[in-house]
Amino acid sequence: MTMKLSFSIYPLIILLVLTVLPLSCNSQDKNKAVQVTIEKEKPKGEQIGEYVVETFQDSKGYIWFGTLEKGIAKYDGNTLKYLTTNDGLPSNRVTTVVEDDLGNLWFGTGAGISKFDGKTFTNYSEKDGLCNNLVSNLFIDSKGIFWIGTWGGVCKFDGTQFEKFQIPYPKIETTINPDTKDWITTISEDKNRNIWFGRDGYGASKFNGNSFIHFTTKEGLNSNNVQSIVEDKTGNIWIATRVAEKDNADANKRFGKGGLNKYDGQKFNYFPEIEGLNESDVFTIYKDNSSDLWISTTSHGVYNYTNNGFVNYKVPTSTMTFLEDTKGNIWLGCAGGLYKIKQNGETINITTNGPWK
Structure with missing residues (x-):
């Protein structure tokens, strides 16, 4: 199906081709928000998807990751x-x-x-x-x-x-x-x-x-x-x-x-x-x-x-998407791949090679 882009491509970009944006390192007002900043070096391996737009855990405990270009990963x-x-x-x-x-x-x-x-x-x-x-x-x-x-x-x-x-x-x-x-x-x-x-x-x-x-x-x-x-x-x-x-x-x-x-x-x-x-x-x-x-x-x-x-x-x-699994991990489907916030607050990038545990 061909979509018109006559008016603006912005709404299509936010869902189809979100731009990966670098983040500011400015600290939050401590009276307004607590900031957690922990990120490990990215592991080797391919990203789950360039754009991971869905995260879902089924009744069997399997976790599914929907992508815009690689189908769905289980x-x-x-x-x-x-x-x-x-x-x-x-x-x-x-x-x-x-x-x-x-x-x-x-x-x-x-x-x-x-x-x-x-x-x-x-x-x-x-x-x-x-x-x-x-x-x-x-x-x-x-x-x-x-x-x-x-x-x-x-x-x-x-x-x-x-x-x-x-x-x-x-x-x-x-x-x-x-x-x-x-x-x-x-x-x-x-x-x-x-x-x-x-x-x-x-x-x-x-x-x-x-x-x-x-x-x-x-x-x-x-x-x-x-x-x-x-x-x-x-x-x-x-x-x-x-x-x-x-x-x-x-x-x-x-x-x-x-x-x-x-x-x-x-x-x-x-x-x-x-x-x-x-x-x-x-x-x-x-x-x-x-x-x-x-x-x-x-x-x-x-x-x-x-x-x-x-x-x-x-x-x-x-x-673009969140999921808390049955173990309490928070999964983040993002423009640029898949991330996970572990229970200790550590934020890690999950590639096809993990780390899954």
């Missing part, structure tokens, strides 16, 4: 094995993974979705009714509804048929990038079973099963370009956004609001005192097994929000 605790188009995947671009209640894995790819039963792949694309082949996220909610987010909107899937799910377009005041106006960047569910959709240009939309509530800059978001939505353990909704102005064709005008938002049900709160979380891009928010949050930045590593404070880890590249 680590079973002893060996690393890649599955690609040669094995039956429809595309070597794998951006999202979910597991259903039968133990099947579903992969969102650049050419549709694929069900993997451990041996064979069953592939679905636009010709089967999928709303768009370029899949951005998969989500199975608490009712068992299978949601598929794409660069062409949302659809639901019952295992046989696809149903287009239309999200209304709220009235906004910012310029829309026509290349990404239907890009569904994230799908999540809160404790009240509301489904949240993030869109690149139309903010966040909450669906209660009957109607929508939209959150845009008019309601207090610092940007309508939403990348991630997560509910914390106390019911606050955290929303990651990017700087919409970076779509501007004029390089001198690519500055504006973006970053991290916290919605408490009445108002939005921001974090201008934390480097990288305001007037910048935040792509990913992840809730770990302890319900603490992990937050990515483009040039200030990652933050762990725990005990009402931010702990900063200096990861030397942009992070």
